[in-house]
Amino acid sequence: MTFLSSLRQDQKEAVGLLQVGTFLEYFDLMLYVHMAVVLNELFFPVSDAKTASLLAAFAFCSTYVLRPFGALIFGYIGDHMGRKTTVIITTMMMAISCIIMATLPTYAQIGITAAWLVTLCRVIQGLSSMGEIIGAEIYITEITKPPTSYPVVALIGCASRLGTMAALGVATLVTLYSFDWRNAFWVGAAIAVVGSVARTRLRETPEFVDMKRRLKKSLSPAQDNGGKRSTVLLNSENPIWKKRANWKMLLAYFLISSGPPACLYFSYIYCGLILKGMGYSGQYIIAQNFFVSIVEFAAIVTVALLSIKIHPLKIVRFRGSVLFLFFLIVPFLMYSAQSATSIFLIQLVSVCFTLTLVPAVPCVLRRLPIFRRFTYASVIYAVSRAFMHVIASFGLVFLTDSIGHWGLYFIMMPVTAGFLWGVIFFEKQENKSSQVDMPEVVPEVKAA
Numbered sequence: 001m002t003f004l005s006s007l008r009q010d011q012k013e014a015v016g017l018l019q020v021g022t023f024l025e026y027f028d029l030m031l032y033v034h035m036a037v038v039l040n041e042l043f044f045p046v047s048d049a050k051t052a053s054l055l056a057a058f059a060f061c062s063t064y065v066l067r068p069f070g071a072l073i074f075g076y077i078g079d080h081m082g083r084k085t086t087v088i089i090t091t092m093m094m095a096i097s098c099i100i101m102a103t104l105p106t107y108a109q110i111g112i113t114a115a116w117l118v119t120l121c122r123v124i125q126g127l128s129s130m131g132e133i134i135g136a137e138i139y140i141t142e143i144t145k146p147p148t149s150y151p152v153v154a155l156i157g158c159a160s161r162l163g164t165m166a167a168l169g170v171a172t173l174v175t176l177y178s179f180d181w182r183n184a185f186w187v188g189a190a191i192a193v194v195g196s197v198a199r200t201r202l203r204e205t206p207e208f209v210d211m212k213r214r215l216k217k218s219l220s221p222a223q224d225n226g227g228k229r230s231t232v233l234l235n236s237e238n239p240i241w242k243k244r245a246n247w248k249m250l251l252a253y254f255l256i257s258s259g260p261p262a263c264l265y266f267s268y269i270y271c272g273l274i275l276k277g278m279g280y281s282g283q284y285i286i287a288q289n290f291f292v293s294i295v296e297f298a299a300i301v302t303v304a305l306l307s308i309k310i311h312p313l314k315i316v317r318f319r320g321s322v323l324f325l326f327f328l329i330v331p332f333l334m335y336s337a338q339s340a341t342s343i344f345l346i347q348l349v350s351v352c353f354t355l356t357l358v359p360a361v362p363c364v365l366r367r368l369p370i371f372r373r374f375t376y377a378s379v380i381y382a383v384s385r386a387f388m389h390v391i392a393s394f395g396l397v398f399l400t401d402s403i404g405h406w407g408l409y410f411i412m413m414p415v416t417a418g419f420l421w422g423v424i425f426f427e428k429q430e431n432k433s434s435q436v437d438m439p440e441v442v443p444e445v446k447a448a
Helices: 002-006 009-036 036-043 049-065 067-080 085-101 110-144 149-177 183-202 207-220 247-257 257-279 283-304 312-336 341-351 362-363 375-432
Strands: 221-223 229-231
Touching: 009 049, 009 085, 009 110, 009 149, 009 221, 036 110, 049 149, 049 362, 067 085, 067 110, 067 149, 067 375, 110 207, 110 362, 110 375, 149 283, 149 362, 221 341, 247 257, 247 375, 257 283, 257 312, 257 341, 257 375, 283 312, 283 362, 312 341, 312 362, 362 375
Parallel strands: none
Antiparallel strands: 221 229
């Protein structure tokens, strides 16, 4: 990849280490999701169906519902202690959860304790995932400059899709060929441990260090003309702490962030339920979703490469526009679909033009105030996904039961329209300022 040749050796090393962490995060998160049918039987009480359903639902939902808490925790750490500290902590947390999962006795061995421990692991993964992917994207955004940052940051998105694809591949092996699922978690644990140690080599981003230096200088005692010392610009009065993102920008970011979870549910869960209704087995559905994930990975790599020549916001807007038109005819396609092949083609279109900010992530992150960037980005990411997972899953179940596939209009059309509005908003912001990609500058403080 030619765009990597412009990076220094330390930048290349950072990109590689952060990609590994993101791959691991999504591999572990999606491995349990796609193997829930197998793992729930091992870790939850089979005899008590009601208890099993409640605990299994909590184990799944806790990953997403508790993400906002992780966003607040790691947002604070990332904005006050640094980006490097955050990505090291999150990788260590993921390593611990992988080791526990790989060695955890089943319900038949230790009873209800197994259910609570596996739920705790899901909580840890959900919390750490917030600091991981957001930390990686912010870190690379701050150590590179446009246009190089567009495809380089997009590699984090590629790593997340690769992790999902690998998880589906392992789930396929487990369900079809009796592959030992514990080995998958051992591999994840080994990668996480090595990654945690390797990430200690990372340096803090120059942009964050520079802003810390300027803030420290603004808070230091200053000498006035009369030789007297005075403390200037208290913390609450400092411009950098008072700087906020306007509400329209945050709303646009929220609407953009709401697109991926809705598309994820439609492409994999909703279409999977349609296949199940046609009589296909769970093993077949997992295998088909695995091939869908391969296409999604190829699509995200393609847009990452296109961002070298085409502005990323234009790419994102084009893909969103195509998907908007596609969802206009999806109900008709669903009603006419008579085979797994027909559903597979629908899935391919949805993942090829899925709603995602990749490769335009740096265009948005650089607009957020640097000392609130981590908090803003992680909280919006977490809340939007928790909100949309609930809306998409429960909303589509209720709507499609009432009015069939036409219920997709009430979820997917507003989500797609909101996504496009958010992208257009940031395009206008790009056009207004030619210095959007320049680091923020804190005014030097004159002596009192």
